[in-house]
Amino acid sequence: MATHILRRQVSRILSHASPNSNPTSYFSLARPFSSATDTIRATLFPGDGIGPEIAESVKQVFRTAEVPIEWEEHYVGDQVDPRTQSFLTWESLESVRKNRVGLKGPMATPIGKGHRSLNLTLRKELNLYANVRPCYSLPGYKTRYDDVNLITIRENTEGEYSGLEHQVVRGVVESLKIITRQASLRVAEYAFHYAKTHGRERVSAIHKANIMQKTDGLFLKCCREVAEKYPEITYEEVVIDNCCMMLVKNPALFDVLVMPNLYGDIISDLCAGLIGGLGLTPSCNIGEGGIALAEAVHGSAPDIAGKVIWQIQLPYY
Amino acid sequence: MATTRRSLPLLRTLVAGKTQTRPVTYMPRPGDGAPRPVTLIPGDGIGPLVTNAVEQVMEAMHAPVYFEKYDVHGDMKRVPQEVLDSIKKNKVCLKGGLRTPMGGGVSSLNMQLRKELDLYASLVNCCNLPGLPTRHEDVDIVVIRENTEGEYSGLEHEVVPGVVESLKVITKFCSERIAKYAFEYAYLNNRKKVTAVHKANIMKLADGLFLESCREVATKYPSIKYNEIIVDNCCMQLVSKPEQFDVMVTPNLYGNLVANTAAGIAGGTGVMPGGNVGAEYAVFEQGASAGNVGKEKIVEQKTANPVALLLSSAMMLRHLQFPSFADRLESAVKRVISEGQYRTKDLGGQSSTQEVVDAVIAKLD
Numbered sequence: 001m002a003t004h005i006l007r008r009q010v011s012r013i014l015s016h017a018s019p020n021s022n023p024t025s026y027f028s029l030a031r032p033f034s035s036a037t038d039t040i041r042a043t044l045f046p047g048d049g050i051g052p053e054i055a056e057s058v059k060q061v062f063r064t065a066e067v068p069i070e071w072e073e074h075y076v077g078d079q080v081d082p083r084t085q086s087f088l089t090w091e092s093l094e095s096v097r098k099n100r101v102g103l104k105g106p107m108a109t110p111i112g113k114g115h116r117s118l119n120l121t122l123r124k125e126l127n128l129y130a131n132v133r134p135c136y137s138l139p140g141y142k143t144r145y146d147d148v149n150l151i152t153i154r155e156n157t158e159g160e161y162s163g164l165e166h167q168v169v170r171g172v173v174e175s176l177k178i179i180t181r182q183a184s185l186r187v188a189e190y191a192f193h194y195a196k197t198h199g200r201e202r203v204s205a206i207h208k209a210n211i212m213q214k215t216d217g218l219f220l221k222c223c224r225e226v227a228e229k230y231p232e233i234t235y236e237e238v239v240i241d242n243c244c245m246m247l248v249k250n251p252a253l254f255d256v257l258v259m260p261n262l263y264g265d266i267i268s269d270l271c272a273g274l275i276g277g278l279g280l281t282p283s284c285n286i287g288e289g290g291i292a293l294a295e296a297v298h299g300s301a302p303d304i305a306g307k308v309i310w311q312i313q314l315p316y317y
Numbered sequence: 318m319a320t321t322r323r324s325l326p327l328l329r330t331l332v333a334g335k336t337q338t339r340p341v342t343y344m345p346r347p348g349d350g351a352p353r354p355v356t357l358i359p360g361d362g363i364g365p366l367v368t369n370a371v372e373q374v375m376e377a378m379h380a381p382v383y384f385e386k387y388d389v390h391g392d393m394k395r396v397p398q399e400v401l402d403s404i405k406k407n408k409v410c411l412k413g414g415l416r417t418p419m420g421g422g423v424s425s426l427n428m429q430l431r432k433e434l435d436l437y438a439s440l441v442n443c444c445n446l447p448g449l450p451t452r453h454e455d456v457d458i459v460v461i462r463e464n465t466e467g468e469y470s471g472l473e474h475e476v477v478p479g480v481v482e483s484l485k486v487i488t489k490f491c492s493e494r495i496a497k498y499a500f501e502y503a504y505l506n507n508r509k510k511v512t513a514v515h516k517a518n519i520m521k522l523a524d525g526l527f528l529e530s531c532r533e534v535a536t537k538y539p540s541i542k543y544n545e546i547i548v549d550n551c552c553m554q555l556v557s558k559p560e561q562f563d564v565m566v567t568p569n570l571y572g573n574l575v576a577n578t579a580a581g582i583a584g585g586t587g588v589m590p591g592g593n594v595g596a597e598y599a600v601f602e603q604g605a606s607a608g609n610v611g612k613e614k615i616v617e618q619k620t621a622n623p624v625a626l627l628l629s630s631a632m633m634l635r636h637l638q639f640p641s642f643a644d645r646l647e648s649a650v651k652r653v654i655s656e657g658q659y660r661t662k663d664l665g666g667q668s669s670t671q672e673v674v675d676a677v678i679a680k681l682d
Binding site: 181 | 485486526555
């Protein structure tokens with residue numbers, strides 16, 4: 001059943017090859033597929049667990065729909081590459097940098113010390129600063145919420161997940177949350193640019209600046225600055241507890257959400273829950289220089305390797 | 318002749334459809350019925366409306382409480398000392414929302430009250446009210462949130478222009494006492510499961526310390542099941558399968574989000590009761606923090622929902638050990654909600670606050 005939906009969507013994408021402002025065609029491509037010989041090279045990381053099976057399905061669907069993509073497959077090695085300090089080889093990262101487009105399956109970081117987590121490596125090396133997760137109620141899959149149509153854009157590099165923690169004295173731990181002007185401006189710019197190119201009307205910045213005035217206040221200031229450059233898009237600010245409540249009561253109130261790291265993590269997973277779970281949610285990480293790495297947000301699920309339940313989305317930039 | 322006279326009252330009650338049940342009572346000590354003073358802070362926005370509703374209902378019930386009203390507004394710099402003294406004397410307070418101005422920071426009056434009185438546990442009771450249609454059934458969640466430290470410690474500074482740091486502080490002392498409160502609450506209220514919400518896969522030391530404290534306390538309550546869940550998974554499960562949660566214990570920020578999400582799925586913040594409690598004092602207010610000041614339009618049209626504060630005042634009556642008054646108030650409110658005739662706008666109805674209050678007073682028995 002899933003492959004039918006995928007096939008229909010892919011053919012719909014290709015028939016709407018030119019970017020249009022129809023909000024339901026969520027995969028508008030910047031480059032129209034006008035010439036048949038213009039193949040795009042994309043890096044594919046099949047990943048672990050159910051990853052390889054899913055990657056096979058993706059390749060099959062794309063082949064059937066005659067999508068002009070040539071896949072360059074890279075696998076995670078079993079030895080730490082000293083150039084990247086992790087199991088991902090330098091060649092894999094170079095390939096993504098060269099092709100600028102990639103698709104990543106679920107990767108399970110092996111437990112141990114002496115190497116960085118795979119997702120962290122990708123994020124740091126490719127400078128992936130924004131995580132975009134479109135959340136749409138799938139027609140035909142009934143959940144309690146039928147009118148979800150929103151995008152969550154989450155800052156991916158700093159905020160609460162900077163990883164800077166230390167124990168002050170025994171029993172007292174401090175964790176640093178960093179917000180910088182540069183990163184906030186970058187993600188706000190991307191959010192408004194995305195809203196404009198996809199015909200979205202409203203951008204909401206989610207914050208808790210009434211309590212954390214300096215950090216979230218800086219984030220909001222940057223969002224406001226960028227909002228002034230896009231007067232045709234409505235900009236609003238919503239406190240996070242209000243946002244959570246409104247999302248579960250009436251998700252149709254939101255359009256594009258832009259948030260710092262931690263809130264983004266929680267809200268994007270909440271929205272995934274509204275439409276039916278992580279198995280149905282597409283996601284894409286945007287990096288500096290126009291790199292786009294689309295990924296599966298679910299885990300590698302080694303226990304169900306053998307069943308395919310997945311939705312893909314095309315990498316877009 | 319005699320038999321008809323005896324059976325008439327029975328027939329009357331059968332026709333009316335009410336069955337006589339004795340509410341749960343306790344054996345009071347002599348003098349327990351003396352009226353207790355409670356500090357009342359009407360607050361901002363819809364606060365005065367809903368606290369007025371509580372006052373009216375308490376009077377109608379002849380409840381043994383009397384209110385000492387104090388005017389506190391969100392734009393004051395500090396909570397007036399007389400208010401704090403009154404709360405310290407009475408030990409119990411009922412308050413409406415206090416508006417935190419943007420840029421208020423941790424000097425927001427709500428936070429000040431909590432810090433001064435050391436109200437370290439914030440409780441939100443989210444359960445489906447019978448007769449109120451929601452997307453989720455079988456929701457019965459109590460969110461217990463640490464109220465004093467964590468991300469809301471207020472320690473922020475600008476390192477260099479354009480780079481700001483905020484400190485999240487987690488201490489063993491605070492984590493332990495909130496875990497103890499959560500398990501004690503579960504034990505005394507016959508709850509079966511406590512879930513700790515965290516993000517220890519990323520914040521290993523900070524949330525790791527919180528989890529350690531929870532695990533230690535869990536070993537002392539072997540009859541209560543304990544499990545842990547990561548906060549993003551938790552939010553996802555809340556919107557898809559909320560029936561799996563019972564009591565949830567969380568640090569400060571996650572608790573804010575989880576409480577508001579749970580309140581939203583169970584019917585909205587207009588109906589969820591809650592409060593803040595410490596070792597010595599208790600302040601009852603509307604459970605979830607979103608919307609407790611309300612919008613201008615609601616204040617003007619007087620359509621604020623008094624149900625949350627009414628149910629919180631029922632919790633307060635139980636705290637003061639007046640269980641039969643609490644039961645009467647709760648059943649009246651629940652009957653009004655389930656009949657559906659008098660509901661405010663956020664529940665899908667058209668009534669004003671006063672109409673709901675009158676309906677509740679009429680249903681009191």
